[in-house]
Amino acid sequence: MADSPEQIKKSIKTYTFIGLVLFIFTGVTVAVATVPALDIGVHGFDHWDMILGLLIASFKATLVGYIFMHLNHEKKAIYWIFFGALVFFAFMIVLIMSAKSDPIHFNGFDLGLPF
Amino acid sequence: MEIPYIFTPRKDTGMCNSKIAIWLFLASEVMLFGGFFSSYVYLRLGADYPWPERALPVLPGLINTFVLIFSSVTVVFAWAALKLRKWGMFQLCMGITIACAAIFMGLKGIEYNVKWHHQAVRLTDYTILEGHLDKDPKAIDAKGQPYEADVIHVNAEKLTFSTVRFHKPWVEEIIRQAEAGKATVALAEELSLQGQKLPAGTKLSVDLLEAIQKNHLKSRANNADVRTDALRGEWVAAKAKAENAGKQGWEMAPNINIDPAKIANSIMVETPSVSFVVTPPTNLWFKHRDIKEGADQSRLRDDTAIIGKLQDSPVAFHNLDAIDFRHVVMQAEKKGIDPVKAIENTWLIKHSKEAKEAWEWNKAQTARLEQELLDKYGRDENNQPKRVPTLTERYRIGWKDFVAKADGVDKGKEKIHTSEEFMGPNYELREPKHTFPHLHIPRELVFLSGKFTPAWNTYYAIYFTMTFLHGLHVIGGAIVLGYYLFRGKKMYQSNPEWLANRVEVGGLFWHFVDLVWIFLFPILYLM
Structure with missing residues (x-):
């Protein structure tokens, strides 16, 4: 962990930079969703917009986690706790989604779906 | 008492206790929000109506995203200020963070308020209409103000209340409306309670219904006791009979009955419902969610039956x-x-x-x-x-x-x-x-x-659930950070590193709240 005053001063610059990056990517998310000229996939909302939106959100979340929450220099136990929870959550979602016969017509992640 | 490992690492974990604790807590928060995110996915995929894509106004959501990201930067600045031992800087950054939380909740409040006052109607042919309603001059509420033109009018002639289920405020409202319409609501037939006769024509009041209810419940309890005792007596007599010797209970059961004549004297009169006449028949109005209307007879949710012609009740x-x-x-x-x-x-x-x-x-x-x-x-x-x-x-x-x-x-x-x-x-x-x-x-x-409340459709239900839960986290986080700001001076003077550690842990929670919003914003506002 950056603990000496020099290191702290250095990381303040990093935080400012990351803050700016988060601002810019928020702007990008809104722009691709609202400006027709920047629209990807078909005209209007479709699965490509969803994928792009979630990718940008995941990227932003990763920045917040790694830089603001100091996961970039954290002890291993923390990774086990936090990513363990994420993996466990993903596992549970897969369990639910593996249902073959339910009223929801979701046939896997083949990306050709009318989301 | 000395609390160990506040900011010095424990040998076995290599970390101070508070950090492990907050990460364990955040892991449980991942599961909590994860559950709602998966609900969202399933509600959306399973919706049997067109999902309202990009239905919310983007600008307030966008501003809120900027506000939260900005506060995430200031909270980490506040921590850095403590590490550099700059108390004034810490106060400034933390103050801005809490102000951001207030702005966020203020905007959220406006957004909720607009939804809460925006009317929607789905017609039987699936057309959906939105807007704001007129006032109905015939529906005047207790404060003398006209109610929104979305009520059911009935020209009531007779009301039958369920003695056990009647809802007091609705009875009071019926009395108020009848008085306003210069009509009397009076008992249809004579009613005899224990030691008291209520003549036909007794005026409707909550007290009266409560007295009838009390009498009914008492009679019902008494009658149940009388019937149980009588049945018990029949069983004893049946078992004593020679012809029943050695028989199982189920073999005797069909022949064991209570003789109504024997208990007639002990049975008290039950009054499960009680009818009142409205003279002259007068117009009563009800909120549409409280009534199941019919051409000649309607029923309130508390089982009050209203005999009378349904009147023109447009939205x-x-x-x-x-x-x-x-x-x-x-x-x-x-x-x-x-x-x-x-x-x-x-x-x-x-x-x-x-x-x-x-x-x-x-x-x-x-x-x-x-x-x-x-x-x-x-x-x-x-x-x-x-x-x-x-x-x-x-x-x-x-x-x-x-x-x-x-x-x-x-x-x-x-x-x-x-x-x-x-x-x-x-x-x-x-x-x-x-x-x-x-x-x-x-x-x-x-x-x-x-x-546009959670009752309207699953989109608004999940929107309110997730944003409300997130809003609670914003408020909770702001309270904790506010505590450090306004009550942290003493700790700072005695042990600045301790306060820095606390702010770091509080900040971790705050970043998590930001992290959740980073996903909530696109899925609710942009997709």
């Missing part, structure tokens, strides 16, 4: 600010009907001149947009246009479209004031051009009517 829009045919189209396609034909056969298009005009205008706009997209993007190898207008553009006429139509400009070129981006249309400003039509909808065509 009256003062400002109709959106017409949505997407659900009509969805149903038409299911049945293999041409969507445009289905829309042009709806009650709305057949009965409202303004709605028909708006629909024709929208059709022309869609055709223009279709041509524009074709010119710009061309056709694919199957000779189909590469890009076509969306369902929303084709079949939903939103308030901005009404504005564009009134201003005589193309769809998407309308001038919207910034305040309108937050609060919805400014009706007074738009009034001179008759931007938004008035509309009366007969009650029998109304399938569902309500504000």
Whole structure:
């Protein structure tokens, strides 16, 4: 962990930079969703917009986690706790989604779906 | 007591206790929010109505995203300031963080408030109408104010209350309305309670119903005891009979009955319901969610039966600010009907001149947009246009479209004031051009009517659930950070590293709250 005053001063610059990056990517998310000229996939909302939106959100979340929450220099136990929870959550979602016969017509992640 | 490992690492974990604790807590939060995110996915995939894509105003959500990101930066600055031992800087950064939380919640409050006051009606033919309602001059509430024109009027002649289920405030409301209509509500027939006779014509009051209820419950309990005792007696007698010797209980059971004549003297009269006559028959009104109306007889949710003719009870829009045919189209396609034909056969298009005009205008706009997209993007190898207008553009006429139509400009070129981006249309400003039509909808065509609350559809249900839970986290986080700001001076003076550690841990929570919003914003506002 950056603990000496020099290191702290250095990381303040990093935080400012990351803050700016988060601002810019928020702007990008809104722009691709609202400006027709920047629209990807078909005209209007479709699965490509969803994928792009979630990718940008995941990227932003990763920045917040790694830089603001100091996961970039954290002890291993923390990774086990936090990513363990994420993996466990993903596992549970897969369990639910593996249902073959339910009223929801979701046939896997083949990306050709009318989301 | 000395608390160990506040900021010195424990040998076994290599970390101080508070950090492990907050990460364990955040892991449980991942599961909590994860559960709601998966609910969202399933509600959306399983919705049997057109999911309201990009239905929320983006600007307040966008500002809130910026505010939260900004506060995430300031909270980490506050921690760095403590590490550098700059108390003033810490105060400033933490103060800004808490102010950001207040701005966030303020905007959220405005957003909720607008939803909570925005009316929606789904007709039986799946047309959805949105806007604000007129006042109903015949429905005056207890404060003397007219209620919204979304009530059921009944010309009540007779009321029958369920003695055990009647809802006190509704009885009081009926009495108030009858008095306002100069009618009396009086007992239909003589009623005898224990040691008391209530003559026909006794006026309805909550006290009276409560006395009848008390008497009924007492009688019911007494009668149950009497019947149980009698049955027990019959069993004893049956078992004593020689012919029943050695028989099992189930063999004797069919022949064991209570003789009504024997217990007639001990049985008390039960009054499960009690009827009152309204003279002269008078108009009573009820909120539509409280009543199941019928032509000659209606029933309230507390089982009060109202005999009387149903009166004209339209839903009256003062400002109709959106017409949505997407659900009509969805149903038409299911049945293999041409969507445009289905829309042009709806009650709305057949009965409202303004709605028909708006629909024709929208059709022309869609055709223009279709041509524009074709010119710009061309056709694919199957000779189909590469890009076509969306369902929303084709079949939903939103308030901005009404504005564009009134201003005589193309769809998407309308001038919207910034305040309108937050609060919805400014009706007074738009009034001179008759931007938004008035509309009366007969009650029998109304399938569902309500504000944009969780009760409206699963989209609003999950939207309110997730944002409300997130809002609670914002408030909780702000309280903790506020505690460090206003109560942290002493700790800072005695042990600055301790406070720095606490702020770091509080900050971790704050970043997590930001992290959740980073996902909530696109899925609720942009997708």
